[in-house]
Amino acid sequence: MQLPYSTYLIDLDGVVYRGETLVPGAADFISWLDTHHKKYLFLTNNSFASETQVIAKLGRLGITTDKSHVLGAGQAAVQNIAHRFPGATVYVVGEQPLIDLVHAHDLQVADPDAHRADVVLVGLDRGFDYKKLTGAVLAVRAGATFIAINRDPLLPTAGGAVPGCGTMVAAIEAGSSVKPEVIGKPQPALLQEAVLSLNSTVDETVMVGDTLEVDILAGKAAGTHTLLVLSGNTTRTQLAASSITPDHVYENLATVMADTPARL
Structure with a gap:
């Protein structure tokens, strides 16, 4: 392989696997990445328990990895908060799992x-109710920084x-009239945190993905090189028209x- 990069950020679905098939x-x-001592991370926009899920799925499919090679948008969001607002x-x-991540980074969880x-952090919450909506909206309106793990509606x-x-995220945005910072792709923060975690630079990093409007756009926004594979969401026709x-x-x-x- 002739690609001249030391660091690889890799999308999963459509790149490494499709469903339960490699x-x-x-x-x-x-x-090859392991043999040649390349730095790499699998990236996922998932907002809860994603690292464990990714490791288990890759293991089922015959690829052995560990948490040092997986970065979810939830982990990246908490790391981002810890860098910017220590002890917040x-x-x-x-x-x-998201609450545990906050505690693990020496941050305080608000009552x-x-x-x-200091910060309102929003991930997937299957117990979301009016009480949580009220607390989040009022905290943002009182000046808290509003950070969303991703904006995936479904x-x-x-x-x-x-x-x-x-x-x-949309409900809190409607109530507070404040637009959130978004960590997940296509925004650049997930990739920026990945590069920082690997002690790399964007110049030596390539984002490998299958979706122009998510993976490739995120790479361009973060300043990395970009590599599109046609094994997932993007077709030749879509690429030619984009x-x-x-x-x-x-x-x-x-x-x-x-x-x-x-x-x-």
Whole structure:
């Protein structure tokens, strides 16, 4: 493989796997990264328990990894808060894994009845109710920094789509009239935190993804190089019609390994 990068940020669905099937070349690609001592992280916009889920799924598919190679938008959001607001009090709209992350980074979790905090952090919360909505809205209106893990309105499940993190974010935004900072792709913060975590620079980093409007746009916003694979969401027709131009285009990770770029 001829790509000249030391650091790889890798989307999962459509790049490494599709459903419960590995994309051709995925296992060889990860083995190459390990053998050549490349820095890499799998990135996910998921807002809860994502690292554990990713590790388990990759293991089922034959790729062994650990938490040092996975960064979810929830983890990145808490890291971002800890960097910017050390010791801050955070009003958390989210589930226990997100609360545990906040505690693990020496941040304080606001009392739900306090209605004041330094930061309001919003992830997926399947116990979201009027009390949490009120607390979050009042804290933002009182001056708290409003941070959303992602704006995905729906969450795919085995039984069909259900409301996602973005639905809760939209409700708080409507009540507070404040637009949130968003950590997940296509915003650049997830990639920026990934580069920082790996002690790399954007110049030596490439974002590998399958979606122009999410992965490639995020890479461009963060200042990394970009590599699109056509094994997931983006078709040749969509690529040809788009104003978003990746630095590299390959059919899949197998052609990345063979260094045979896709020809439009």
